[in-house]
Structure formats: C-alpha cells, structure tokens
Amino acid sequence: DAKTTQPPSMDCAEGRAANLPCNHSTISGNEYVYWYRQIHSQGPQYIIHGLKNNETNEMASLIITEDRKSSTLILPHATLRDTAVYYCIVRQIGNSNSGYALNFGKGTSLLVTP
Amino acid sequence: GAVVSQHPSWVICKSGTSVKIECRSLDFQATTMFWYRQFPKQSLMLMATSNEGSKATYEQGVEKDKFLINHASLTLSTLTVTSAHPEDSSFYICSASTSIPHTDTQYFGPGTRLTVL
Numbered sequence: 001d002a003k004t005t006q007p008p009s010m011d012c013a014e015g016r017a018a019n020l021p022c023n024h025s026t027i028s029g030n031e032y033v034y035w036y037r038q039i040h041s042q043g044p045q046y047i048i049h050g051l052k053n054n055e056t057n058e059m060a061s062l063i064i065t066e067d068r069k070s071s072t073l074i075l076p077h078a079t080l081r082d083t084a085v086y087y088c089i090v091r092q093i094g095n096s097n098s099g100y101a102l103n104f105g106k107g108t109s110l111l112v113t114p
Numbered sequence: 115g116a117v118v119s120q121h122p123s124w125v126i127c128k129s130g131t132s133v134k135i136e137c138r139s140l141d142f143q144a145t146t147m148f149w150y151r152q153f154p155k156q157s158l159m160l161m162a163t164s165n166e167g168s169k170a171t172y173e174q175g176v177e178k179d180k181f182l183i184n185h186a187s188l189t190l191s192t193l194t195v196t197s198a199h200p201e202d203s204s205f206y207i208c209s210a211s212t213s214i215p216h217t218d219t220q221y222f223g224p225g226t227r228l229t230v231l
Contacts, residue, residue: 034219043118043207043222044158087157101148102209102220104158 004088009109012082018075020108022088025069030092033064034102035073037084044087044104047073078112085109116142118210120223127198128231135193135226137208143188144210148220149181152205164191198230 005023012018024033034049048055048062050071055062061074075082087107091100117140127133137147146165150158162183164170170183182194191210195202205227209220 036222038158041205041225041227043120043209043225046219046221049219100211101160101163102158103160104150106157 004090004105006086006088006105006108008106009111011111011113012075012078014080014112014114015077018078018082018110018112020073020075020086020088020110021070022073023070024088024090027068027090028092031090032093033062033068033071034089034091035060035062035086036089036102036104037082037086038107039081039084047086078110080112080114083110083112116140116210116212116219116221118208118221118223120208120226122226123224124227124229126229126231129199130197132194132196133198133228135195135206135208135228137191137193137210137223139189139210139221142210142212142221144191144212145188146211147185147191148209148211149183149191149193150207150209152207152225158207161193195228198228200230203228203230 032049032051035047036044038044048060050062064071085107087104089102119138121136148163149161152158160173161176162170162172164183164185166185166188172178180196185191205225207225209222211220
C-alpha cells in the first residue's frame with residue numbers, strides 16, 4: 001500500500017470547518033483513500049473513502065486532487081466530540097473472498113476547542 | 115452503519131493464564147476479520163487476518179501459538195491469548211470487513227483492554 005503523510009496535530013475552533021490534509025504521492029491507480037478516526041480508548045470509526053471523485057456523507061467530505069497525490073478531509077462544523085486521531089489510509093479494495101488490512105500510520109491528532 | 119461488538123471490554127488476569135476475546139459482526143456477514151493491538155500512545159498494529167473457515171494469517175513477529183485465532187462463522191472470530199504475560203498487556207481491537215463490492219469497508223469493535231498482572 002502507498003504511504004501517507006499527515007501533520008501530527010491540528011487545532012480547530014468549535015463550529016468552524018476542520019480541514020485535515022493527507023499526502024499520498026505514490027498512490028496506485030487501484031488504491032482508494034480511506035479516512036478513519038479514533039477517539040481516545042475506543043476502536044477506530046470509519047468516516048469516508050473515495051477513489052478519484054470527491055465524496056460527501058453525513059460525517060464529512062473528502063476532496064481528492066486531480067492527480068490523486070493528496071486529499072483533504074473536511075469536517076464542516078467541528079464539535080468537541082470530533083476531537084480524535086484521524087487516519088488517512090491508502091489501500092486496495094478486496095474481492096468477495098478476502099479483504100485487505102489497514103496500515104495505520106501515526107495520523108493527525110485533532111483538538112477541537114470551545 | 116455496521117456494528118461490531120467485542121467481549122469483554124476489559125479484562126485483568128494473572129500471568130500464565132489464558133484469555134479469550136470474542137469479536138462479533140452484529141448485522142452483517144464478515145468475509146474477513148482482522149485483529150490489531152495498540153500499545154499506549156502508539157498506532158494500531160495488525161496482528162493477524164482471518165477468513166471464515168480458513169487458518170489465520172499472522173504478521174511477522176506475532177506468535178501463532180500464543181495468539182490463537184478461530185473464525186468459525188461469518189459473524190464470529192475469537193482471539194485467545196495463551197499463557198499471558200505482562201508484556202501482552204495492550205488494547206486489542208478487532209475489525210470485520212464487508213464483502214460488498216467496491217466498498218470493503220472495515221468496521222471496528224470497541225476494543226478490549228487486557229491487563230496482565
């Protein structure tokens with residue numbers, strides 16, 4: 001799987017948009033960009049994933065650059081409960097018989113402040 | 115979203131005993147289940163991958179005879195830490211992968227905190 005680079009930490013004021021960058025310059029054509037987050041002492045939570053088009057769901061938006069070498073996760077209105085470590089992971093999608101594991105890097109520790 | 119449960123959520127045991135951790139996908143069938151562990155202030159590290167009905171595939175450095183994995187059904191996988199020692203104290207997290215094409219999203223359990231005295 002391609003390696004990702006994320007800033008170690010970021011701050012965001014409550015109610016503002018949190019924009020978390022991720023660099024994945026060696027991504028392959030069949031690799032997707034996944035975002036997970038882990039709130040302290042809990043299991044990771046799936047947020048969103050995409051291949052090349054921008055994606056949006058009820059939690060966040062994912063913006064992938066045209067060359068796919070970087071992406072940004074956007075939390076439109078951050079709340080205190082969004083304080084967590086956010087992981088950007090690049091990986092292939094498995095077939096119906098087997099999935100692929102996730103290679104967690106160090107992620108970005110996001111602190112949302114009042 | 116899909117729900118994955120783990121039991122127990124925490125366990126304290128004496129050195130030399132064995133501990134079993136269960137991981138269940140509650141509302142979907144999981145083609146593959148994964149076991150990770152996380153030491154304090156570190157990221158998750160993959161221990162093993164298991165497909166239902168097959169032997170688990172262990173990552174380098176993870177002893178298969180110490181960490182026994184059984185994946186008997188599409189909704190249940192168990193991890194048994196045999197002859198646990200204090201250095202096995204960690205946060206153990208399982209995940210289950212759906213078999214929906216072009217999705218393959220992993221859903222994680224809440225984790226099990228193991229403390230070996």
